Amino acid sequence: MGKRHWILLGAIVAVIIIAAVLWLFPKERWGTVFSLLLVFGGLVALLLRSLYAKEVERRIIFLFILVAVAAPILFPITFTEKPTAVVQAVFDKIENLPSGSTVLLSFDFDPAMAPEVQPMANAISRHCLEKGHKVIFMSLWATGQALLSQSLSDYILLGFPDKVDGVDYVNIGYKAGNEGVLNVIVSNFEKMFPTDVNSVPLKDIRIFDDIASAKDVDFIMSIGGGMPGPKEWVLFVGDPGDVDVGVGVAAVVAPQMYPYYPAQVIGILGGVKGAAEYEYALKDAYPVFADMDTPGLRMMGPQTLAHIVILSFIVIGNIIYFRGRRERKQ
Amino acid sequence: MKKSTLIVMAVVVVLFLLSWVLKASALQPEQGSYILRGFLVTFAAFLTLAVMSFLYQDNPFYKFAEHLFVGVSAAFWMCMGFWTTIVQNLIPRLSTSLADYFMVPQRPEGLNLFFYTPVILGILLLMRLSPRGGWISRWPLAFIVGTTAGLNFIRYLRSDFIKQISSTFVPLLGTQWEGIGPFLSNLDLSASGQLVLLLSNWVVFLGVFTGLIYFFFSKEHKGAFGVGSRVGIWILMITFGASFGYTVMGRISLLVGRITFLFGTWLELI
Numbered sequence: 197m198g199k200r201h202w203i204l205l206g207a208i209v210a211v212i213i214i215a216a217v218l219w220l221f222p223k224e225r226w227g228t229v230f231s232l233l234l235v236f237g238g239l240v241a242l243l244l245r246s247l248y249a250k251e252v253e254r255r256i257i258f259l260f261i262l263v264a265v266a267a268p269i270l271f272p273i274t275f276t277e278k279p280t281a282v283v284q285a286v287f288d289k290i291e292n293l294p295s296g297s298t299v300l301l302s303f304d305f306d307p308a309m310a311p312e313v314q315p316m317a318n319a320i321s322r323h324c325l326e327k328g329h330k331v332i333f334m335s336l337w338a339t340g341q342a343l344l345s346q347s348l349s350d351y352i353l354l355g356f357p358d359k360v361d362g363v364d365y366v367n368i369g370y371k372a373g374n375e376g377v378l379n380v381i382v383s384n385f386e387k388m389f390p391t392d393v394n395s396v397p398l399k400d401i402r403i404f405d406d407i408a409s410a411k412d413v414d415f416i417m418s419i420g421g422g423m424p425g426p427k428e429w430v431l432f433v434g435d436p437g438d439v440d441v442g443v444g445v446a447a448v449v450a451p452q453m454y455p456y457y458p459a460q461v462i463g464i465l466g467g468v469k470g471a472a473e474y475e476y477a478l479k480d481a482y483p484v485f486a487d488m489d490t491p492g493l494r495m496m497g498p499q500t501l502a503h504i505v506i507l508s509f510i511v512i513g514n515i516i517y518f519r520g521r522r523e524r525k526q
Numbered sequence: 527m528k529k530s531t532l533i534v535m536a537v538v539v540v541l542f543l544l545s546w547v548l549k550a551s552a553l554q555p556e557q558g559s560y561i562l563r564g565f566l567v568t569f570a571a572f573l574t575l576a577v578m579s580f581l582y583q584d585n586p587f588y589k590f591a592e593h594l595f596v597g598v599s600a601a602f603w604m605c606m607g608f609w610t611t612i613v614q615n616l617i618p619r620l621s622t623s624l625a626d627y628f629m630v631p632q633r634p635e636g637l638n639l640f641f642y643t644p645v646i647l648g649i650l651l652l653m654r655l656s657p658r659g660g661w662i663s664r665w666p667l668a669f670i671v672g673t674t675a676g677l678n679f680i681r682y683l684r685s686d687f688i689k690q691i692s693s694t695f696v697p698l699l700g701t702q703w704e705g706i707g708p709f710l711s712n713l714d715l716s717a718s719g720q721l722v723l724l725l726s727n728w729v730v731f732l733g734v735f736t737g738l739i740y741f742f743f744s745k746e747h748k749g750a751f752g753v754g755s756r757v758g759i760w761i762l763m764i765t766f767g768a769s770f771g772y773t774v775m776g777r778i779s780l781l782v783g784r785i786t787f788l789f790g791t792w793l794e795l796i
Contacts, residue, residue, distance in 0.1 A: 395630070455690060
């Protein structure tokens, strides 16, 4: 069969598949089904091409990942997430603290890390405010302060118009000094943070009436993934100050945090999966959050499809490798 | 410069201007400065695509985005460090007139001349820029390294050494051992169940033990010792595999973030 015949055959098969999809699936599912067909059809084509010992250029692989990520964003695929024990531990800690407890949330990340950890930061902030905890927001990253202020005004506080700055929450912002900052606030907040971001002295902020140092807060949640970040909170505040610390980390860092669980950190939210599980737990427990934007859950569709594509490439690569090795032996 | 490069650059500029005009006209005038916002969104999209274009091949747009990112990041961190730490924390402790000038509240404890020490060390650090006095910057650098090492030594010794060793001493016969009968009757497969906890403890114990065997080179890895070493390398490989899986998840999340921006904020398709 010549090349033209193959193209004609391919066109006929494509028309049949398109007709079948249009006939079998409701209109709102067409985008999802076509994108899945495109990805999996492409993978089969790549497997066949590889079996005929033709090289697959790296840019084709990049294109596949792009399609696998973009398609579920345009045509959403959603999954149900059951919180794992490490995520549930953080949720339960915030849930079981008596209303009015003080929680410190540290936004230790930059815009590059934000898509991964911002969803968990928003979800935990909402949970704390809904439970009636007093929340101290801060950051060990210069870029974190801007993201924190934006998050508060654009997302978190929109659902809590009755919350008062300085009474229910406070944003004390960023200070340079990395672990040096933690080393100071573990004994005295005011030495390092004389004012909040609005230049209000800490002694005039009601939340700090009973809080002199980081040791006095009931729970610390560090959200980040670099240095300084969650690990430094454990080393410089959690352990010496004997304060419960939970961490929400970028996926790359998650394996490094597991050795600290459960003795030194009470729970871990690892990457966007951890965020999705937390969002699910929050929506499940609080009907008020039923319509809440859940970027973590939304990201699990592209994540799943991209992982399937990567796994498929690993499998295809191994098939080609073992086939080649067998042929060389013969 | 080649003619084809010029044509590509001209096309990109035209597309940029077109996107800016369309984006600005799509924004509502009451939403503030819509021309500026249109430009910012278009510029952010351009930078995203410029960085992604490296996957095709290296090109001037990628180089521009890369250099801009490094420059802006350094400038942003420096400005934030100056305004949040030097102005708010240091100046009120050094001078009342400077504190008034920068409109920062006075410190309740008053001035503290001890804080001239970091000022002097900071100035010495800048001597690095001088070709003849560069060696002076080694003194503050030595102070920084020494202080950081001293602080970290205590914290790491406590949290990463002693506490980690104590966390490895886990009960291998159940957390509350009351005999085989109650143990069997309480078995369940939940994450917090006794069986799962027991298995986790065994994995921790065997993982640490065999991992240490793998890194013990004073004895040949043969016989039972060799088996332990091989189990150790498998434990390490599984750990690296989990780490790699998490890394892939992280990178995909970042890609999702950028594509969501392109489709949502820029193109408004979602």
